[in-house]
Amino acid sequence: DGGITQSPKYLFRKEGQNVTLxxxxxxxxxxxxxxxxxxxxxxxxxxxxxxxxDFQKGDIAEGYSVSREKKESFPLTVTSAQxxxxxxxxxxxxxxxxxxxxxxxxxxxxxxx
Amino acid sequence: xxNVEQHPSTLSVQEGDSAVIKCTYSDSASNYFPWYxxxxxxxxxxxxxxxxxVGEKKDQRIAVTxxxxxxxxxxxxxxxxxxxxxxxxxxxxxxxxxxxxxxxTRLHILP
Numbered sequence: 001d002g003g004i005t006q007s008p009k010y011l012f013r014k015e016g017q018n019v020t021l022x023x024x025x026x027x028x029x030x031x032x033x034x035x036x037x038x039x040x041x042x043x044x045x046x047x048x049x050x051x052x053x054d055f056q057k058g059d060i061a062e063g064y065s066v067s068r069e070k071k072e073s074f075p076l077t078v079t080s081a082q083x084x085x086x087x088x089x090x091x092x093x094x095x096x097x098x099x100x101x102x103x104x105x106x107x108x109x110x111x112x113x
Numbered sequence: 114x115x116n117v118e119q120h121p122s123t124l125s126v127q128e129g130d131s132a133v134i135k136c137t138y139s140d141s142a143s144n145y146f147p148w149y150x151x152x153x154x155x156x157x158x159x160x161x162x163x164x165x166x167v168g169e170k171k172d173q174r175i176a177v178t179x180x181x182x183x184x185x186x187x188x189x190x191x192x193x194x195x196x197x198x199x200x201x202x203x204x205x206x207x208x209x210x211x212x213x214x215x216x217x218t219r220l221h222i223l224p
Contacts, residue, residue, distance in 0.1 A: 040122070040216060042202065042215055042216035043157070045211060048211070050210075058211075090157070092156075097210040097211070098145075098206065098210040099145030099206040101147060101159045102212060104149075104156030105156050106155055107154070
């Protein structure tokens with residue numbers, strides 16, 4: 001059963017703590033993405049990766065970090081430097097970057113108090 | 114860079130009527146325009162897309178039109194049903210290989 005998975009679905013953290021969100025795909029896609037979704041704001045790109053061991057900042061990368069050690073995995077760390085970390089985080093993948101369908105995971109809702 | 118504007122932000126239509134969501138984009142180099150549907154608590158799913166070499170595409174009750182000259186594209190849903198209630202996002206490809214999303218339209222289908 002091919003697809004993209006994110007875990008956990010809900011995550012709660014105290015302010016000042018780093019937290020890592022998981023994203024795994026078995027679609028054999030080269031490109032992977034992280035988006036942040038806030039009410040009325042659409043999808044904003046945090047980081048993306050075109051290939052293993054390579055990634056680029058998106059529009060709102062400050063306070064976030066990523067790694068791409070394996071083709072299947074693209075974890076996102078929300079650091080304590082991120083001023084407003086509470087949001088819905090979506091991971092996506094596509095065969096490659098550019099004009100192709102992106103397949104989204106179910107999302108992780110992060111709440112920081 | 115590319116900018117995508119989407120209207121309206123909220124749309125309510127009677128079940129059985131049609132719904133239209135409109136988007137504009139800024140970069141004339143954009144050549145791919147997908148539409149995504151997001152149900153509550155889930156990730157977006159592609160419902161239809163169109164490339165710049167065609168002006169219209171249909172898939173059952175859903176159609177998308179593209180006017181490259183005016184940099185407009187629209188989603189049309191006919192004979193709306195309760196399961197069409199969701200948030201819809203338009204998007205456009207950018208010249209630096211990203212997909213830029215609109216802010217979304219919350220569609221309510223009224224019984």
